[in-house]
Amino acid sequence: MRTRREFVEEAAGAAGIAFVACNLSGAAPAQAQTRRREVVVNGRRVKTIDVHAHCAVPEAMALMGRKVEPQTLLMSQPADRIRAMDEQGIDMEALSINPYWYRADRDVARELIRIQNEKLAEACAANPERFVAFASVALQHPDLAAEQLEEGVKKYGLRGAGIGGSVAGEDLSDPKFHPFWAKAEQLGVLVFMHPQADGAAGDLKPRLKGSGGLENAIGNPLETTVALSHLIFEGTLDRYPGLKICAAHGGGYLPSYAARSDAICVTFPDRCTKPLKKKPTEYLKQLYFDSLVFTPEALRHLVAETGPGQIVMGTDYPFPWTKTSVDHILGTPGLTDDERVAMLGGTAAKLLGIKA
Ligand SMILES: [Zn+2]
Numbered sequence: 001m002r003t004r005r006e007f008v009e010e011a012a013g014a015a016g017i018a019f020v021a022c023n024l025s026g027a028a029p030a031q032a033q034t035r036r037r038e039v040v041v042n043g044r045r046v047k048t049i050d051v052h053a054h055c056a057v058p059e060a061m062a063l064m065g066r067k068v069e070p071q072t073l074l075m076s077q078p079a080d081r082i083r084a085m086d087e088q089g090i091d092m093e094a095l096s097i098n099p100y101w102y103r104a105d106r107d108v109a110r111e112l113i114r115i116q117n118e119k120l121a122e123a124c125a126a127n128p129e130r131f132v133a134f135a136s137v138a139l140q141h142p143d144l145a146a147e148q149l150e151e152g153v154k155k156y157g158l159r160g161a162g163i164g165g166s167v168a169g170e171d172l173s174d175p176k177f178h179p180f181w182a183k184a185e186q187l188g189v190l191v192f193m194h195p196q197a198d199g200a201a202g203d204l205k206p207r208l209k210g211s212g213g214l215e216n217a218i219g220n221p222l223e224t225t226v227a228l229s230h231l232i233f234e235g236t237l238d239r240y241p242g243l244k245i246c247a248a249h250g251g252g253y254l255p256s257y258a259a260r261s262d263a264i265c266v267t268f269p270d271r272c273t274k275p276l277k278k279k280p281t282e283y284l285k286q287l288y289f290d291s292l293v294f295t296p297e298a299l300r301h302l303v304a305e306t307g308p309g310q311i312v313m314g315t316d317y318p319f320p321w322t323k324t325s326v327d328h329i330l331g332t333p334g335l336t337d338d339e340r341v342a343m344l345g346g347t348a349a350k351l352l353g354i355k356a
Helices: 004-018 058-062 078-088 106-126 142-154 175-187 219-233 259-267 280-285 296-306 325-331 337-352
Strands: 049-054 092-096 131-133 160-164 190-194 244-247 288-290
Touching: 049 190, 049 337, 058 106, 092 106, 092 190, 092 337, 106 131, 106 142, 142 160, 142 175, 190 219, 219 244, 219 259, 219 280, 259 280, 280 296, 296 325, 325 337
Parallel strands: 049 092, 092 131, 160 190, 190 244, 244 288
Antiparallel strands: none
């Protein structure tokens, strides 16, 4: 049986061979090769911010024997990423790392998160005009996660936390996670919630096989729908009313069929066992959602259910779901100029402490 130290040393050794170096601290600010698109709304230059942008830190992944795919997730070539941002008219990305460490023991999780948050801070420091980042946290150890969030914000200058929609099969509304929510509320920082591949869809895996990538196509939005619903119905959002949570992929299916969440408590009152301070749909107006819903009609509906001030731009970079997130917001009918400016970056700037 290997000790943890041996395992860590082996993994670290493998990293040196297998992975591209992620040496951002030494990297000069990247120069854009393409012409940078500058987004203007009614004569006003808007700082656009993408809150849904993935990256990976190979040195941390090696601690769990994992490799980076696709390679574009790496931050060792910031010039490529900045070129894509310039083409799409994105001024800043708020970087996050999808959790893969929720089953790691406390020691491994502590080391892994330390490495990741340091590297995220380095990536931001190398190009401070282009990147901010969400701290990664070991949410399976909620007290440790609270510490890591505080350290990430105060020591590393990170702007919030990136978390999964579940934690190794446990729901975010479980009271064990209260210390983390309390810390996030106390710090007043944004929590970006992204679905976990082994989340709600994990149990459905046998039925989501086959053509269509259903695990991702419908599994990911379902995970987010389940996560948000528990946070509402279990009273977590009542307990921590100051929480700022942003749900990826437009909040999954919840805003599309929101009224059913009110109707269930009317139709079957005995099934709504926790008294809530508001109607379930009213909580949607205090949550934030990214704009990754593909059509003007979908964005219009999302705004109608949640409010124009609750939407922030998200691309899911480097996964090529969209390259037109700016035009999506500019082209959706029925929005005022101020609402477009808020969605393109104004709201995210406030939430992330970015000078607009
Ligand atoms: Zn994503």
